């Protein structure tokens with residue numbers, strides 16, 4: 001029985017060491033997984049150094065994954081699988097580039113989800129390198145990607161928002177969107193106007209009729225006489241619902257939760 | 267080993283107890299439960315299945331009101347009965363203003379235990395009406411100018427004051443919600459709880475209007491009175507005023523007292539249930555004990571006014587000056603106010619949204 005226990009212990013220790021080793025290897029670098037061979041090895045090393053500096057400074061793991069083929073998977077599913085099967089840190093941003101479909105996807109996890117998914121953060125990040133990517137300037141595109149994340153993290157550390165008030169080129173480029181926007185503002189105006197008018201009207205009406213009954217007797221409760229004699233909170237059960245999230249074509253951003261992302265074609 | 271069958275807290279189906287350790291699963295709704303939680307759930311529910319006792323109020327007893335100088339005046343026009351000094355020349359009805367009144371000897375009435383004396387006068391009531399009408403955007407400008415004050419009557423209104431000890435025990439079904447994104451799905455986990463709170467408190471001098479003629483809403487609206495200024499009753503406080511003779515006795519006023527006390531018990535316990543997304547009461551037991559009743563007279567200024575053929579009544583707390591009433595809403599002003607607010611609010615909102623875009 002004793003020998004059995006010690007064997008189990010040995011096995012557990014080996015497993016633990018192996019895990020630590022694997023994670024350790026990962027932590028040493030290799031954030032650029034360039035199977036599509038878009039950049040030279042020298043550039044890859046330079047970018048990897050940048051990634052390691054960000055990791056040391058902010059605890060974020062920033063990676064780039066390039067592929068020529070995704071084996072029939074949607075790029076967002078591929079990204080999720082890739083991240084989940086690697087031993088990456090909780091706070092992570094990974095850029096996926098599929099040359100086959102000419103699609104990109106940025107996966108954000110942990111705090112990065114809040115950092116980029118809120119507002120137009122993800123759009124701003126995409127805008128920083130999309131043009132270079134489209135023109136085949138991969139080295140410039142990927143450096144810009146690292147620099148932009150560096151900037152975002154520095155701002156976040158100083159308590160400033162990276163994405164606040166950012167207007168994407170997408171929105172300003174499309175002239176056809178302007179009428180829709182105007183209609184939106186009119187709708188906002190009418191909606192908010194009615195609500196404000198309703199509130200003010202209700203307040204005024206409330207002041208016109210003041211002869212109202214009182215529901216409770218709070219004024220007559222003897223001060224200090226209230227005492228709890230029993231208090232219990234019993235947990236019963238948990239129900240879970242799952243709703244599939246509709247993903248938009250073009251680009252999408254989401255907030256809340258720990259995993260997020262958005263994509264674009266180039 | 268218990269052979270008890272528990273009910274599923276989620277769907278109410280009977281849960282078979284299999285005896286083996288671990289979680290219990292409802293065959294109907296697929297919820298899983300910890301057997302210990304089920305046992306406690308059952309216990310909490312059982313504790314409350316007993317009906318609450320009838321509220322225990324004493325029967326009100328007091329000596330009759332004997333005073334040779336006082337008489338009962340009955341209005342021939344509206345039937346109101348008031349107590350006033352016999353010598354009061356031409357006592358007019360405080361409700362309808364009619365001067366045709368019959369008087370009789372004071373008999374068959376309880377003597378009040380307490381009285382809160384008048385602290386504000388007739389002129390204050392007039393000024394309060396002016397002030398009340400000021401700044402009311404929905405009130406026609408002509409209201410103040412054209413309104414005729416028919417009568418301002420200072421009156422002592424009969425109140426039953428209720429004292430009691432309350433024990434409340436309430437169960438709530440409460441939930442906490444945690445929502446997060448997992449891959450392609452938005453996952454929402456809802457944890458269900460059975461929350462039980464019990465507590466005691468005392469109610470002191472809760473007033474219930476004992477006059478049928480006097481609208482309860484008006485009397486509750488001018489509450490509260492400062493009881494520290496209440497004194498033992500003597501007829502001298504009635505000099506120059508009339509007192510409404512109660513026509514709703516202490517017994518008939520009890521349901522209203524029970525109602526307000528129950529609501530307060532619910533509020534007090536509900537305030538202690540915090541940290542949940544939803545809280546729904548699922549059962550309650552509220553016991554009222556040691557209920558004692560006193561009879562008091564409270565000072566009220568009653569204003570009867572006429573505006574364009576319609577009567578409007580206002581009441582003022584004769585001790586604190588709190589003024590209440592219902593004013594007519596001018597339809598023209600209502601439309602204008604709503605329109606201006608909607609347009610102004612809409613333009614401001616649209617501008618803010620537009621500015622936000624270019625910032």
Ligand SMILES: [Zn+2]
Nearest residue numbers: 274277292295
């Ligand atoms: Zn069930």
Ligand SMILES: [Zn+2]
Nearest residue numbers: 341344359362
């Ligand atoms: Zn009358």
